[in-house]
Amino acid sequence: MIEKPSLPVFDADDVVESAVVSRLAGNWSKRATVKKSEPDLDDLFDTSKHDYPEALIPFVDHDVYRALPDTTRAKLRAWGWIAFNKNVMDVEQHVVHPGFALLAQDAFDIGMGDVLAIAVTQAMVDEQYHTLMHLNASALTRRKRGWSLSERRLPLSGTVRRRHATQAKAVDSNDAALNSLAFMTVAEISITSYLNLIEDNELIQPVNRATVALHNRDEYCHASIADEMAAIVFESLDSGDRRVFLDGLADGMDAFSSTDFSTWSAILHQEGVVGADRMLREVETDGSRKQLVQDYGGIQSLCRKLDVEDEIGIVWA
Template sequence: MTGGLPDHDASDPVESAVIRGLVRSWPRRATVRRTEAELDGPTMDDLYDDTRSDFPETMLPFAGHSSWDRLDDDVRSRVLAWSWIAYNKTVIDIEQDVVTPGFGLLFRDAFGTGFSDAGRAAVVQSMVDEEYHTLMHLNASALTRRRRGWALPDAALPASTTVRRHREALARAESTRDAALTTLAFATVAETSIGDYLTLIADDRSMQPVHQATVALHRRDERAHGSVAGEMIALVHDRLDPDDRIVLARALRDGVDAFTATDGAVWSAIVGIERIPGGDAMLCDVAADPGRRRVLQDCSAVDRLLARFGGDG
C-alpha cells in the first residue's frame, strides 16, 4: 500500500471484510479514500467465528505451564481474548508513539539531510499507511469486545515495552538532537522489524480468521515500509558527525533490545485482571526458564544496518 487502502485479495471474503471495516468507519468526505471498495458483502461480524480462539495459545509465554493447563475453558478464552487486545494495543502504541513521530522527523528533515520531494512523498505515504494500520487493529479489538461481550479495556494494560523504553531513552537524552536521533532509531527498529512480529501469527490458521487476515494485510504493507525506513536512516547517517553516529547506533541497539523483549508487565496485568490462581508464580517460573526463549529472536535488518554503518558506537 502506498498512501491508500491496504493491498488485499478481493476474492478472499475475510480479507475483503477487513477492508470494508476500514472503509465503513471512515467519513465519506475524506479524499484519501475516494477509491474505496464497494461496501456490499460480508462484514467482519458476519465472519467472526465464536468457536475459534482470538489468539494462538502457542504465543502465550506460559503455554504448557501446569497453572495454565489447569484453567477452565472460559478463563482460558478470556485470557486469549485479552492477549489479542494486548497484541493490537502493542501494534497501535508502536505505530502512534514511536513510528509516526520518527517519520515526522524525516518529513520535516530534522537532521538537515536534504531529502528530495520523492523521498518526502515516500515518508508521507508511509505515515498515511500507519494510520490505516492503527484503524485496522482498533477495529479488530472492537470486534472482539463486541462479539465476546467483554469489556477488555485497553486502559487496563500498560504501554508496550518498546514505548516504555523509548520514553525512558528520551528522558536520558542529553539534548534535543539526541532525543530526535533516539526516536529515529526506535522508529527504524520498529519499521524494519514489525513485519517479523506480525509474521508470528499472520499465517496461523488456528485463530479467528478475521484476526489472522488483519495481521496478514498489515504485514504486506510493512514489507515495503521496512525498506523505506532503512534507506532513509542510511541517508541521515551519511550526513551525521561522529558523535551523532554514536548516539544513533547506541539507540538502535537499545531499540532492538526493547523490541525483542518479552513484555512481562502486560502479561502480569492480564494475569492480575483475571485473577489466575498461582498466576504470579507461573510468570516467575517462565521468566526463569532458560528453555523459554524470547518470542522474537532478533532484528536482522537492524543488524545489517549497523554493519553497513561500520564501527559507530
C-alpha cells in the same frame, strides 16, 4: 529505491480481507477495485476459533495455566489478541509516528526533497490506518465474545516505555532525535517479524489473520523507506552522533524482542488468576525461554550496508 506506500493491498476474492478493508474505510465499496458488496466483519467471526496463538502465551506450559478452566484460558487468549493489537497501536503512535515526523520536518537537515517527503508523509498516513485496523479488530473481539477486555486496563507497551526512558535520559534534543529515529527504524524494519507471530493456520480467527496480513503488506514497503532514510541520515552524521544512533538501534532491538510481562501481569490480575505472580516470576526467570521476536535480519542488513555490523554490540543470530 524507495517504494511509495498506499492503502492496504488486499485480495478482492478473499471475503475476510475485503471485509477488514471495508470496515477500515467506510466508502471502500465505492472504489473501482471493489466490484461487489462486502460481508460484514461480524458475520465472518468464528466463535470456535482461537483469538490468539496459545504458543505465544509465555506461560502456556506452566502448571498454573494448564490447570485453568477452558473458559478462562479462552479469555486469556482473547486478552492476548487485545494486548497484541494494543502493542501495535502503541508502537505506531508513540514510536513510529514521532520518528517519521522528525524526518518529515527534516530535523536531521538532510535536504529532504519532494520524493522523500511524500514517501515519509504517506507512510505516516498509513500508520493511522493500521491503528484503526487493529482497533477495529479488538472492538470486534469484544463485541462477539461479549467480554469487556478493555485495553485501557493495560500499561503502555514495553517498547514505548523503553523509548520514553531513553528519551528522558538523552543529554540534549539532538540525542533524543537520533534515539527516536533509531527506535522507529527498528520498529518499521522488524515489525513484520512481530506480525508474523500470528500464524496463518486454521486454529486462529480468520479476521485476526486477515488484519495481520493486510498490515504486513504495507510494512514491507515501509521497511524500505525506513532503511533508506536511516542510511541517508547516518551518512550525514559525525562519529559521536553515529554512536548515539547505533546504541539506539541496539536498545530498540532489545526492547522490541522482549516479552512484556507487565502487560500479562495486568491481564492475569484482571481475571483473578490464583498463582499468577508465582507463575510469572518463574517464567520470567526461566533461562531457556526464547525472545518473542528473534529475526533482526533487516536491521543486520542495514548495519552491513552502513559497514557497522560489528560496531553495534549485537550477537547476530
